[in-house]
Amino acid sequence: MSGMAxxxxxxxxxxxxGVWLAKVVPWIAVAALPLALPGYEPLATQVFVMILxxxxxxxxxxxxxxxxxxxxxxxxxxxxxxxxxxxxxxxDPLLTALCAMVTAAITGLIFGIAMLRTKxxxxxxxxxxxxxxxxxxxxxxxGLTGGEDGLQGVSFAPVFGLFAFDFRGKTAFxxxxxxxxxxxxxxxxxxxxxxxxxxxxxxxxxxxxxAIGCPIILRRLIVYVIASAFAGLAGALxxxxxxxxxxYSLSFELSGNVLIMLILGGSGRLYGSFVGVPMFxxxxxxxxxxxxxxxxxxxxxxxxxxxxxxxxxxxGVCQRGVAVIRARRRA
Amino acid sequence: xxxxxxxxxxxxxxxxxxxPVIMDVDFTLRPGDRRALxxxxxxxxxxxxxxxxxxxxxxxxxxxxxxxDITGFGEAKRxxxxxxxxxxxxxxxxxxxxRENVFLAVAECEGIAGKFFxxxxxxxxxxxxxxELIERVGLSDAxxxxxxxxxxxxxxxxxxxxxxxxxxxxxxLDEPAAGIPTSESHVILDILSTIPKDxxxxxxxxxxxLVFRFAExxxxxxxxxxxxxGTPQEIAADRRVREVYLGESKHGGAAAV
Amino acid sequence: MTTITTILFFGVAYGMIxxxxxxxxSVTMGLMNFVNLAHGVFAMLGGxxxxxxxNRYGVPxxxxxxxxxxxxxxxxxxxxxxxxxxxxxxxxxxxxLFSFGLILVAVAIVRIAWGPxxxxxxxxxxxxxxxxxxxxxxPAYRLVLVGFGTAVIGGLWCVxxxxxxxxxxxxxVDNRAMAQATGINTSRLFAVAFGLGTGLAALGGGLGADxxxxxxxxxxxxxxxxxxxxxVGGLGNxxxxxxxxxxxxxxxxxxxxxxxxxxxxxxxxxxxLILIWQPRGIVARR
Numbered sequence: 001m002s003g004m005a006x007x008x009x010x011x012x013x014x015x016x017x018g019v020w021l022a023k024v025v026p027w028i029a030v031a032a033l034p035l036a037l038p039g040y041e042p043l044a045t046q047v048f049v050m051i052l053x054x055x056x057x058x059x060x061x062x063x064x065x066x067x068x069x070x071x072x073x074x075x076x077x078x079x080x081x082x083x084x085x086x087x088x089x090x091x092d093p094l095l096t097a098l099c100a101m102v103t104a105a106i107t108g109l110i111f112g113i114a115m116l117r118t119k120x121x122x123x124x125x126x127x128x129x130x131x132x133x134x135x136x137x138x139x140x141x142x143g144l145t146g147g148e149d150g151l152q153g154v155s156f157a158p159v160f161g162l163f164a165f166d167f168r169g170k171t172a173f174x175x176x177x178x179x180x181x182x183x184x185x186x187x188x189x190x191x192x193x194x195x196x197x198x199x200x201x202x203x204x205x206x207x208x209x210x211a212i213g214c215p216i217i218l219r220r221l222i223v224y225v226i227a228s229a230f231a232g233l234a235g236a237l238x239x240x241x242x243x244x245x246x247x248y249s250l251s252f253e254l255s256g257n258v259l260i261m262l263i264l265g266g267s268g269r270l271y272g273s274f275v276g277v278p279m280f281x282x283x284x285x286x287x288x289x290x291x292x293x294x295x296x297x298x299x300x301x302x303x304x305x306x307x308x309x310x311x312x313x314x315x316g317v318c319q320r321g322v323a324v325i326r327a328r329r330r331a
Numbered sequence: 332x333x334x335x336x337x338x339x340x341x342x343x344x345x346x347x348x349x350x351p352v353i354m355d356v357d358f359t360l361r362p363g364d365r366r367a368l369x370x371x372x373x374x375x376x377x378x379x380x381x382x383x384x385x386x387x388x389x390x391x392x393x394x395x396x397x398x399x400d401i402t403g404f405g406e407a408k409r410x411x412x413x414x415x416x417x418x419x420x421x422x423x424x425x426x427x428x429x430r431e432n433v434f435l436a437v438a439e440c441e442g443i444a445g446k447f448f449x450x451x452x453x454x455x456x457x458x459x460x461x462x463e464l465i466e467r468v469g470l471s472d473a474x475x476x477x478x479x480x481x482x483x484x485x486x487x488x489x490x491x492x493x494x495x496x497x498x499x500x501x502x503x504l505d506e507p508a509a510g511i512p513t514s515e516s517h518v519i520l521d522i523l524s525t526i527p528k529d530x531x532x533x534x535x536x537x538x539x540x541l542v543f544r545f546a547e548x549x550x551x552x553x554x555x556x557x558x559x560x561g562t563p564q565e566i567a568a569d570r571r572v573r574e575v576y577l578g579e580s581k582h583g584g585a586a587a588v
Numbered sequence: 589m590t591t592i593t594t595i596l597f598f599g600v601a602y603g604m605i606x607x608x609x610x611x612x613x614s615v616t617m618g619l620m621n622f623v624n625l626a627h628g629v630f631a632m633l634g635g636x637x638x639x640x641x642x643n644r645y646g647v648p649x650x651x652x653x654x655x656x657x658x659x660x661x662x663x664x665x666x667x668x669x670x671x672x673x674x675x676x677x678x679x680x681x682x683x684x685l686f687s688f689g690l691i692l693v694a695v696a697i698v699r700i701a702w703g704p705x706x707x708x709x710x711x712x713x714x715x716x717x718x719x720x721x722x723x724x725x726x727p728a729y730r731l732v733l734v735g736f737g738t739a740v741i742g743g744l745w746c747v748x749x750x751x752x753x754x755x756x757x758x759x760x761v762d763n764r765a766m767a768q769a770t771g772i773n774t775s776r777l778f779a780v781a782f783g784l785g786t787g788l789a790a791l792g793g794g795l796g797a798d799x800x801x802x803x804x805x806x807x808x809x810x811x812x813x814x815x816x817x818x819x820v821g822g823l824g825n826x827x828x829x830x831x832x833x834x835x836x837x838x839x840x841x842x843x844x845x846x847x848x849x850x851x852x853x854x855x856x857x858x859x860x861l862i863l864i865w866q867p868r869g870i871v872a873r874r
Contacts, residue, residue: 303689
C-alpha cells in the first residue's frame with residue numbers, strides 16, 4: 001500500500017545505444033553552464049553537492065527501504081574529516097575526500113551494526129539519535145571542530161596541483177560535477193546489479209527474502225555503509241567548495257531537508273534527486289529570505305499535500321501522467 | 332545435477348505454551364517420494380511444515396536430513412541444505428515483475444545476489460534458468476507483469492516457481508491450490524508432474540481430487556498425531572479416516588477408485 | 589547525601605514529564621501503528637496555552653495547564669478524524685513525511701503567533717520557593733510536579749487496567765482485527781485514544797514548561813527524547829515507558845551534574861546500548 005512506488009519496468013529493459021546518448025547529453029549541457037550563465041557556479045556547485053547527498057539517501061530510502069532521519073550525521077562526518085585534515089596540513093582535495101568517505105563508511109558500519117537489527121520506530125529513532133550524538137560531540141569538542149562558530153581555517157590545495165579553488169568557483173564547479181557524474185554512474189550500476197535487485201526485494205517483502213535464504217541484516221549493512229560513504233563524500237565536497245564546515249551539516253534540520261529534497265523529486269528512481277534538489281533549493285532561496293516561518297509553512301504544506309495527493313514526487317506524477325496518456329492513445 | 336536427501340522426523344513434539352500442537356510424530360520422506368499430508372483444519376499441518384523448515388523450534392524430538400540432526404539449524408541454513416517450501420498465504424514481491432521475483436530466488440540460490448559490479452543481464456546462466464522456470468509454470472506470457480497484478484491462481488504458480496528456483500531436494504507445498512477452483516487444479520498437477528523424479532515432494536491441500544491424483548502415499552494428521560499412512564486406495568477405504576472427515580467434503584471417500 | 593537526593597528528585601521530576609508526554613505516543617503507536625513524529629507538537633501547544641493563559645490572562649498555573657490540556661485534546665481528536673486516519677495503511681515513509689510536514693506547519697504557525705523566542709515561564713509565587721520535607725529542602729515547583737504527576741499517572745493506570753475503556757484499548761493493541769470482530773468500535777476508540785494521548789502530552793508540556801522550554805523549535809528539539817522513551821519502553825504498553833522515562837530522567841540529570849561538558853552524549857550512547865541488548869524495548873509485548 002506504499003505510495004512511493006519504484007519503477008520496475010525501467011530497470012529491467014536493456015538500454016539501446018540511442019538511449020545512452022540521450023542520457024549523456026544533459027550532463028554535457030550542465031557542464032556548459034558557466035558559458036551560458038557565468039556567476040552562478042557557486043550556486044550550481046551547492047546543488048551538485050546536495051544531489052550527491054540525496055542520491056546516497058535514495059539508496060537507503062528508495063531502494064533498501066531504510067527510512068533514516070539522521071543521514072546528515074554521515075554528511076557532517078565527511079565534511080569535518082576533510083576540514084579537520086586540511087586545517088592540520090593535509091590539503092590534497094582528492095585524498096581528503098577519500099579519507100572522508102572512509103571515515104563516513106566506518107561510522108556507518110559501527111552505527112549500522114547497532115541499529116540495523118531493529119525496525120520501524122526503533123530504527124527511525126536510532127538513526128535520529130546517531131546524528132544527535134555526532135552533533136553533540138562536534139558541538140562540545142570545540143578545540144577540534146570550532147563548535148558553534150564552525151571550523152575555521154579550512155583551505156585546500158589545487159586539484160591535481162593545477163586547478164586552484166578560487167572565489168569565482170569554476171574549479172569547484174567542474175570538480176564537484178565530475179565527482180557527481182562518477183558517483184552517479186557507480187550508483188546506477190549498483191541498482192542494476194543482482195545486489196540492487198535484492199535490495200528492492202528486501203524493501204518489498206523482507207520475510208520472503210529471508211525465506212529464499214537472503215542474509216538480510218548483512219545486505220542492509222552493506223548498503224548502509226555504501227550510502228554512508230557517499231554521504232561523507234558529499235560532505236567533503238561541501239567543505240572543499242565552501243572552505244567552511246558548520247554544525248548545520250550534522251543537524252536534524254539537514255537530515256529532514258535532504259529527505260524532503262529526495263521525496264519532492266521522487267524516491268526509488270535515481271533521477272528524482274536531480275529534479276527535487278534544484279526545486280527545493282530554489283524555493284528555499286526565494287522563501288526563506290523573507291521569513292523562516294513562511295518557509296516552514298510552505299515546506300510543511302507541500303509535504304502534507306504531497307503525501308495525501310501526489311505520492312511518488314514529481315517523477316511519480318509524471319509517470320502517472322505518461323501512463324494515462326498512453327492508455328488514452330490505446331483507447 | 333540436483334542432489335537428493337532423505338528427510339526424517341523422530342518423536343517430534345511442538346507445544347504452544349500448554350497447548351500441544353504436534354505430538355510424537357515419526358515421519359520419513361525419501362528421494363522421489365510423492366507424499367501428501369492431509370487432515371482436518373487445525374490438525375497442525377502448517378505447523379509441521381514450519382518445524383521442518385526451521386521457522387519453528389520443536390519442544391522435543393528431532394528433524395534429520397540424511398541422518399544428520401538439523402533440529403538446531405535456522406531457516407536460512409536449512410534452505411541452503413535443500414529444504415524448500417511454498418506458503419499457504421501468498422507471499423511475493425508485489426511491485427516486482429514475475430521475472431524479477433523468480434530471479435531474486437535464483438540469484439540467492441546460486442550465490443550471485445551479493446554482487447554489485449555487474450548488471451543483472453550479465454549473468455546469462457541465471458537469466459536463462461529464470462526464464463526456464465517461468466516457462467515451466469506457464470507464466471512466460473506474464474513475465475513482465477508485476478506480481479500484484481496477476482490473478483490469484485497465477486500468483487500461486489509464481490510461488491511454486493520461486494520454491495523450485497532454490498533447487499530444493501525436499502519440496503514442501505503448503506496448499507498450492509488454495510483458492511483455486513477445482514476445475515483449474517489440473518494446472519498445478521501438470522507443474523507437479525514436471526518436478527524432477529528424485530526430488531521428494533510433500534503436498535498439503537484440501538482439494539482431495541488433486542491429492543489423490545498426485546500422491547503415491549498419503550499420511551493423515553489428526554490433532555497433531557499421525558493417524559495412518561498408506562496408498563491412496565488404503566486411505567480411501569480406511570474407516571477411521573472416513574470418520575474424521577465425516578461432515579466435511581465427500582471427496583475423501585468417493586474420489587479414489 | 590543531599591546531592592544524591594537532589595539528583596534523584598530532579599531526575600524523577602524530569603522523567604515524569606517525559607513520561608506524561610510520551611505515554612500517549614506509545615499507546616497510539618501500539619494502536620494505530622502510526623509513526624507520529626508530530627507528537628511533540630501537542631506537548632508544545634499545551635505549553636504555549638499554559639504560558640499564555642498564565643501570563644496574559646492571569647489564570648492560576650494548574651488551571652491554565654488543565655485548560656491547555658482540554659483544548660489540545662480536542663484538537664487532537666479533530667486532527668485524528670480529519671487527517672491522521674486517512675494514512676493508517678500507508679507506508680512508514682509516508683507517515684514520517686506527513687508527520688514531519690505537520691511539525692513544520694505547527695512550528696511556522698507558532699512562530700508567527702508568538703514569535704521566535706522561548707516563552708518566559710513566570711512561576712506563581714507559591715511555586716518559586718523551597719519546601720522542607722523530612723529534613724530535605726526541595727524546590728516547590730518540582731515537588732508539585734512529582735505529586736501531580738504521580739496522581740495523573742496513577743489515574744491513567746487505573747483507567748488502563750480497571751476500566752472497560754482501558755480493556756478495549758488493550759484488546760485493540762493486542763489484536764486489532766479480533767477487537768473489531770468482537771464489536772469494539774475501533775475507529776471511535778482510536779479517535780478518543782488519540783485525543784487522550786495528545787491531551788496528556790499537553791499536560792506534560794504545560795506542567796514541564798520550566799524544564800523543557802516552550803519555543804518554536806520544541807517539537808524538533810525534543811522529539812528524539814519522546815521516541816527514545818517509547819522505543820526503550822516498548823510500544824503499546826504504559827508501564828514500560830514509565831521505567832524508561834524515569835531511567836532517562838535520572839541518567840540525564842546525573843550526567844549533566846557530574847559531567848556537564850558531555851551534554852547529552854551519554855544519554856544517546858546509553859540508549860544505543862540498551863537497544864542493542866533488547867531491540868524490542870525493555871518491556872516488550874509478548
